[in-house]
């Protein structure tokens with residue numbers, strides 16, 4: 001049975017999903033933005049800035065911003081595209097087969113068409129149970145010309161201390177170092193963060209693991225060809241107005257992305273990407 005229950009989160013309407021086993025997630029209608037995921041018997045897995053702004057026109061710092069149809073400033077559109085700063089619609093919320101499921105949709109409208117003349121429909125499906133959350137992003141071309149886009153699920157993973165964390169699974173992957181404007185290949189299996197990092201990796205297909213003392217979080221991607229790894233470091237965080245200066249040690253963005261080669265979807269066709277987090 002579909003039964004959409006909206007809650008208030010920081011003054012914003014949000015969909016709260018609760019699986020029968022007690023694991024929960026909260027998704028803001030603003031931006032279709034996942035702001036919390038608490039798996040069964042564990043603590044919060046996402047970083048959310050305590051000083052972030054909420055509401056019309058702003059983008060929430062933390063959680064999982066949805067980036068579409070342009071990654072960062074790689075094109076003429078506003079940074080990170082059109083949908084993280086706009087209202088979405090909750091279209092389904094249901095408990096089925098032990099899972100809590102929530103679906104949010106964003107359709108192109110007069111406002112987006114005025115900036116980007118391409119009709120589209122985006123659907124995000126969140127599926128939650130036990131120690132796992134699956135997030136599916138579906139892009140449908142509802143226009144009459146081919147739709148080219150870049151996109152990301154810009155996931156801010158919570159860290160106890162990023163300086164003591166490591167990310168595994170990127171061994172041999174080619175990457176673009178966006179801070180240096182250089183291209184390299186990752187040799188070791190383990191990536192440690194010691195300061196600012198902004199890299200776009202070509203994903204090898206193998207799962208990634210964020211490991212900290214007493215904690216292991218696995219990230220699986222399907223359909224997303226790239227992985228962006230971002231942390232602003234101390235100076236970068238100090239320059240962000242919506243994040244406490246010291247909080248860069250509390251997060252690491254590991255983003256399911258399609259950046260290096262845009263995706264093309266033909267009219268009436270659909271592209272689907274999936275990100276699965278388990279711990």
Ligand SMILES: O=P(O)(O)OC[C@H]1O[C@H](O)[C@H](O)[C@@H](O)[C@@H]1O
Pocket residue numbers: 059072079080154178198199228229230253255
């Ligand atoms: O500050 P934002 O617009 O949310 O962007 C935050 C970050 O997003 C991505 O990770 C990019 O690779 C970074 O270059 C950017 O700084």
